Amino acid sequence: MIFLPTRAAALERLEDFVPHTVRYAGHRNFDLGAGKREGVSGLSPYIRTRLVTEEECTRAVLARHNARAPEKFLQEIAWRTYWKGWLEMRPNVWRQYLDTLAVQEKSRYYEEAIYGNTRIECFNHWANELVETGYLHNHARMWFASIWIFTLKLSWQLGADFFLRNLLDGDPASNTLSWRWVAGLHTPGKHYLARAENISKFTNGRFDPKGRLNESAPPLPMDFGPERQSLLLPPDPAPRGRIGHLMFPDDLAPPPDRLGKISATATFIPPVLETTPLVSAFLNGAVNDTLHRTHGRRLSGPFTSAISDWMSAEKLDSIVVSMPTVGFTKDFLDTEQLPVPPHFFVRDWDRKLWPHATAGFFKLKAALPKIHAALAPRRKDDLFPHV
Numbered sequence: 001m002i003f004l005p006t007r008a009a010a011l012e013r014l015e016d017f018v019p020h021t022v023r024y025a026g027h028r029n030f031d032l033g034a035g036k037r038e039g040v041s042g043l044s045p046y047i048r049t050r051l052v053t054e055e056e057c058t059r060a061v062l063a064r065h066n067a068r069a070p071e072k073f074l075q076e077i078a079w080r081t082y083w084k085g086w087l088e089m090r091p092n093v094w095r096q097y098l099d100t101l102a103v104q105e106k107s108r109y110y111e112e113a114i115y116g117n118t119r120i121e122c123f124n125h126w127a128n129e130l131v132e133t134g135y136l137h138n139h140a141r142m143w144f145a146s147i148w149i150f151t152l153k154l155s156w157q158l159g160a161d162f163f164l165r166n167l168l169d170g171d172p173a174s175n176t177l178s179w180r181w182v183a184g185l186h187t188p189g190k191h192y193l194a195r196a197e198n199i200s201k202f203t204n205g206r207f208d209p210k211g212r213l214n215e216s217a218p219p220l221p222m223d224f225g226p227e228r229q230s231l232l233l234p235p236d237p238a239p240r241g242r243i244g245h246l247m248f249p250d251d252l253a254p255p256p257d258r259l260g261k262i263s264a265t266a267t268f269i270p271p272v273l274e275t276t277p278l279v280s281a282f283l284n285g286a287v288n289d290t291l292h293r294t295h296g297r298r299l300s301g302p303f304t305s306a307i308s309d310w311m312s313a314e315k316l317d318s319i320v321v322s323m324p325t326v327g328f329t330k331d332f333l334d335t336e337q338l339p340v341p342p343h344f345f346v347r348d349w350d351r352k353l354w355p356h357a358t359a360g361f362f363k364l365k366a367a368l369p370k371i372h373a374a375l376a377p378r379r380k381d382d383l384f385p386h387v
């Protein structure tokens, strides 16, 4: 798949995939190799930056089909939101991941794994594919993480870090929690074991690692019991005067109209995780595309002075920012001072779905039909506004 970092490319991919969403359930598990990915959408790098939002994807599907036939696809879109909501209520899981990662030793076996030099051909293939393309099919991510943890016996935190640096869609919530899910740390006692037969079946015989995988490993022992905090979402802000919209690469979508007229936009890429040149190029491209469409300005240098200068140059009275979720951007903002307190807003989609992420996915899944029915129908030409 080729991922052009523009909203136009995101919308084209969405429009192309909408007709396929009704066949998604039967095709999504097959990984037939790069160039043969018709079973999945390839939307994740766009959703990760919100060049296209989860709500837009859902609306586009519902405008074409009733909710039943593409149900599985709509549920997968909601999985991403579920992971975000779940982590919002358990920020200590993210802290614990970072703290444990910081003290991991990178052994020779780790090097062999990330450079694709193990004795497991399919694993080597996926390690190289990830580094070269910035994308892996969901089933390959599951097999890879499982082999990493249970056959190669490497630390899941190092594996999650390898993914996060290399994935174009790298997302602290989806990535950390998916690795924990594979390891058996999300649902205690339930882990995901990669099996040679399953790999052979769903790669259409491209790989058959028979006899090479540990197919009977127990789940990892629970590391700690993550405590759930209540979800404290700020009410809609009421910014005054001339309003600026400040964006980070986690959310490049416009704010809701009800916040008022936006007089200026700007982006800032926090110097946080060291990603690969491929990922940096995608994020930079996504930011440039957003600035081009919104006639905005890219801010760089020391954060506080960059914001002050922008506010003075644009004569801004207040700034609105999509509320950063648990992850690097939030960690960065927590340590920075802004010249005025920003007005954080929460998108309707997140506000509606996150409260259902208190426990397993089932609770959110059960709420989806009502949430989908409540999405007001829009005229077809309103579905894909290009700015």
Ligand SMILES: Cc1cc2nc3c(=O)[nH]c(=O)nc-3n(C[C@H](O)[C@H](O)[C@H](O)COP(=O)(O)OP(=O)(O)OC[C@H]3O[C@@H](n4cnc5c(N)ncnc54)[C@H](O)[C@@H]3O)c2cc1C
Residues within 6 Å of the ligand: 028, 040, 041, 042, 043, 044, 045, 047, 048, 076, 077, 078, 079, 080, 081, 083, 136, 137, 138, 139, 141, 142, 145, 163, 164, 167, 169, 170, 171, 172, 174, 175, 176, 178, 179, 182
């Ligand atoms: C170990 C591991 C790590 C992962 N890390 C990430 C990550 O960093 N970022 C990320 O976006 N996804 C992650 N995923 C989830 C999933 O693999 C990808 O979202 C999916 O493969 C993206 O490809 P697609 O857009 O073609 O998916 P499609 O199958 O076309 O799905 C459509 C959209 O639904 C969402 N989605 C689908 N499956 C999942 C899922 N299991 N969890 C969360 N959202 C999902 C994505 O936004 C995706 O774009 C991870 C999964 C595993 C097993």
